[in-house]
Amino acid sequence: MIFLRRQLPLLITFVAGVVFAAQYYVPHPTSELMLTEVTKWLQIISGFALVLGVTSLFHIHAVKIRRKEPGWAYSLILYGGILGTIAAGFSF
Amino acid sequence: MSAYSCFPSLRPLAVLVCLCLFPLTAPEAGAQQAFAPPQNLRVIDTPSDSGEGLTVLWARAGYDAPEVRYQILLGDGAEKKMVAEFPADSHYVRDARWPWWTRVDRPDAHQFNLKSGKGLELKNGTPYPVAVAVVKGAERVEAAPVQAVPAPNWVNWNQMNNLLLVLLFGAVVFGSIRAAKRREIFLRRIPGLDAVDEAIGRATELGKPILYLTGAGDMSEPSTIAAAVILGRVAKRVAAYETDLLVPHRDPIVMAVCQEITKQSYLEAGKPDVFREDSNFFITTDQFSYTAAVDGIMLRRKPAANFFMGSYFAEALLLTETGASTGAIQIAGTDSDHQLPFFVTTCDYTLIGEELYAASAYLSREPIQLGTLRGQDFGKAFILVVLALGTLLATVGVLFATDLPMIVLDLFKDLK
Numbered sequence: 394m395i396f397l398r399r400q401l402p403l404l405i406t407f408v409a410g411v412v413f414a415a416q417y418y419v420p421h422p423t424s425e426l427m428l429t430e431v432t433k434w435l436q437i438i439s440g441f442a443l444v445l446g447v448t449s450l451f452h453i454h455a456v457k458i459r460r461k462e463p464g465w466a467y468s469l470i471l472y473g474g475i476l477g478t479i480a481a482g483f484s485f
Numbered sequence: 486m487s488a489y490s491c492f493p494s495l496r497p498l499a500v501l502v503c504l505c506l507f508p509l510t511a512p513e514a515g516a517q518q519a520f521a522p523p524q525n526l527r528v529i530d531t532p533s534d535s536g537e538g539l540t541v542l543w544a545r546a547g548y549d550a551p552e553v554r555y556q557i558l559l560g561d562g563a564e565k566k567m568v569a570e571f572p573a574d575s576h577y578v579r580d581a582r583w584p585w586w587t588r589v590d591r592p593d594a595h596q597f598n599l600k601s602g603k604g605l606e607l608k609n610g611t612p613y614p615v616a617v618a619v620v621k622g623a624e625r626v627e628a629a630p631v632q633a634v635p636a637p638n639w640v641n642w643n644q645m646n647n648l649l650l651v652l653l654f655g656a657v658v659f660g661s662i663r664a665a666k667r668r669e670i671f672l673r674r675i676p677g678l679d680a681v682d683e684a685i686g687r688a689t690e691l692g693k694p695i696l697y698l699t700g701a702g703d704m705s706e707p708s709t710i711a712a713a714v715i716l717g718r719v720a721k722r723v724a725a726y727e728t729d730l731l732v733p734h735r736d737p738i739v740m741a742v743c744q745e746i747t748k749q750s751y752l753e754a755g756k757p758d759v760f761r762e763d764s765n766f767f768i769t770t771d772q773f774s775y776t777a778a779v780d781g782i783m784l785r786r787k788p789a790a791n792f793f794m795g796s797y798f799a800e801a802l803l804l805t806e807t808g809a810s811t812g813a814i815q816i817a818g819t820d821s822d823h824q825l826p827f828f829v830t831t832c833d834y835t836l837i838g839e840e841l842y843a844a845s846a847y848l849s850r851e852p853i854q855l856g857t858l859r860g861q862d863f864g865k866a867f868i869l870v871v872l873a874l875g876t877l878l879a880t881v882g883v884l885f886a887t888d889l890p891m892i893v894l895d896l897f898k899d900l901k
Contacts, residue, residue, distance in 0.1 A: 414651075418644050420535040421637045 447475070520548055520619075522626045523555070523595070528615040528633035532587060533644075536609040536637030537601035542578070542590045543617055543628070549573040556618040557597055559605070561630060565616070568605055569597060573619065579888065584895040587642045592888060607635045643900040650897075657863050662856030670855045677816050677834035678847050684814040685722050688789035694729035695719070696788040698779065698804070699743060700795020700819070701772065703736050707842065708820045712794035713743055714845040715818070719792065720750035724759055731782065732765040735775045740767050776800040780807040793817040793832070794841065797824045805831035818844060871897050 413431075416424050454468035523543040531538035541557060553573035558565050579592035590596065599615070601607045616630035664670065688695045697716055702709040716732065723730045732747070734740035744765040751760035768778045780803065783791070791808040793801070793815070801824040808815050809831050817828035818836030828835045836844060846854035875897060878890035 418641050418648055419639055420533060420641045421639050422535055423637075425535065 450475070520621060520624060520626065521546070522628040523617040523619055524628075525594075526617055526628045526631050527590075528613075528631040529589060530633060530636045530638075531598055531600070532589065533638050533641040534600075537607045537635050539599040539607060539613060539615060539633050539635055540589065541595075541597045541599065541615055541617060543595050545577070545593045545595060546573070546619070548619070548621065553619060553621045555595070555597075556620060557599065558616040558618060558627070558630070559599065559613060561614040568599065571597075582900070584643055584646065584898065584900050585892060586645070586895075609635050609637060611635070646896045647899065654860070654864050658857055658860030661860040661863070662853055665852040665856035665859065670859055672843070672847055672855065672858070675836065675840050675843065675847055677818065677836045677840070678844055680814070680816055680834045681719060681848075682722065684790035684792075684816060685719070685726055685728060687814060689726040689728045691789045693789035694731050694786055695723055695790045695792070696779075696783065696786075696808075696813075697730065697732045697792040698794065699732070699734065699739055700793070700797055701735055701800070702739075702796040704738050704742055706796055708794075708796045709736075709739060711841045711844060712818070713739070713746055715792075715794055715841075715848065716743055717746045717750050718845075718848040720747045721754045724751040724754035724756040727756065727759050730761075730764045731786065731788065733775070733779055733782065734765060734767050735770055735772075737767055740765050772798065772800055773803075776803050779804055783807050783811050783813070787811050788813050790814045790816070793819070793828065794836075795819065796821045797828075802827040802831065808832075 413428075416428055451472075454471055456462075457465050457468040458472070523546065525542075525544040527542040529540050529542070531540045551572045551574050554570055555573050555576070556567050557569040559568045560566055576595055576597050577592065578588055578590050578594050578596045581588075581596050581598065583589075597617075599605065599607060607613060612632045612634045614630035614632050616628055618625060618627035661670075685695060697719060699712040699716065700706075700709055704710065704713075720730060730747070732740075732743055734743065744762070747765055748757075748760055751757050768775050782788075783804075784807065788808075788811070791805075791813045793805060793808075794817070797804075797819055798821065801819075801821070805815060805817065805828060815832040816834045816836075817832040818841040819825065819828060820838045820841055822838065825835065825837060843858055846858045875894055878893055882888070882890035882894075
């Protein structure tokens with residue numbers, strides 16, 4: 394379990410770091426293709442991360458409002474701000 | 486017995502010297518050559534490239550002059566077409582800006598690179614016949630075409646100097662970290678950081694708060710990161726003394742990060758109960774509204790110590806002058822060189838540029854940070870030596886019209 398939670402992410406980070414540092418010295422089209430592919434993956438993952446982040450934000454502040462925790466009014470303002478921005482984004 | 490057989494190890498050196506001095510002797514040798522097709526024509530796949538490129542090489546001729554023109558011809562028979570034309574006294578190997586370890590001919594030979602692009606398409610794996618013609622007035626002669634196949638390469642040998650320096654620098658940093666783990670590494674005294682304890686002690690004695698600013702930058706700026714790291718150290722000591730800490734922010738992300746850092750410091754100091762969530766608070770992103778608000782805090786709360794870490798702009802003097810008027814101990818640290826004079830004149834201690842980055846290692850004394858700092862110092866010293874040596878060698882090269890200094894200078898160039 395420790396391997397999956399700590400060592401595996403470190404190993405992936407290390408390997409990815411070495412591969413992309415080496416990519417700078419490899420002019421072969423395969424190397425360029427790999428970089429383009431990974432950049433696309435990065436964009437896809439960023440999209441999912443954004444969805445995850447916004448969902449988490451909504452959830453945390455919904456709990457604050459429901460429990461009437463100190464400063465819950467700010468959470469309400471945040472909700473209003475986010476929903477207003479999304480609505481404005483769809484309208485214009 | 487020849488000199489070479491007596492001293493076989495001198496042979497590569499002698500060849501290198503001959504190659505470099507060749508431009509000084511070649512023009513006289515070629516001057517007597519009659520108008521003839523380009524000699525020693527060679528066409529090769531361009532080395533260290535991503536493919537779809539060919540390199541054409543041929544010998545310098547006695548008739549090379551601005552009024553004579555070379556033509557590069559691609560294809561054979563009826564499909565032959567001219568892809569480039571240029572004066573005969575141009576396009577030499579030395580102009581191609583390849584480093585000496587990847588040059589494919591002598592510096593004074595002609596070189597032309599064919600690459601897929603506008604109006605030209607070269608496919609990897611397809612053989613292409615290439616010829617070179619020379620035109621002088623109405624006369625035109627052409628060398629027999631030579632075939633070559635473009636192919637992509639797996640290693641860019643032009644950038645091997647870059648890789649070598651990266652590995653060397655990495656080895657120095659790791660070596661320094663190992664050395665730091667084994668023995669104490671000397672770090673020059675930084676009075677501004679030595680005064681941190683004094684400032685916190687004074688605030689505790691007076692029962693007044695400590696004001697800590699992280700500057701105008703966001704979390705992507707190294708100076709803001711350094712400011713956040715130093716805040717961690719300051720907060721740990723503040724927690725131990727149970728003194729009040731005020732950290733007003735201009736950036737909400739920096740505020741969130743600093744809040745976590747402060748919380749962690751209080752935990753490490755064994756005083757989580759003393760930690761206040763609102764010790765880090767957001768004011769505004771507007772430069773002068775923020776400055777006015779912080780000045781107000783200084784005048785109302787009269788902190789005993791003010792820390793100005795990170796990057797600053799026009800607000801620097803407005804903040805530090807107000808702080809000085811309240812009689813607080815002021816410690817600044819910034820890499821904003823344009824604001825340094827103001828900090829130096831209005832603060833008791835100033836961390837100048839690099840000292841801000843060294844502060845974390847200085848305060849923590851952790852071997853990894855100390856070793857990295859020492860490794861970076863070696864790197865900077867190395868760059869300074871290379872700058873001085875490079876200037877000297879480049880000047881010598883121009884004065885004596887020789888390519889010899891390029892043997893060293895190419896090693897430190899950013900080559901593509």
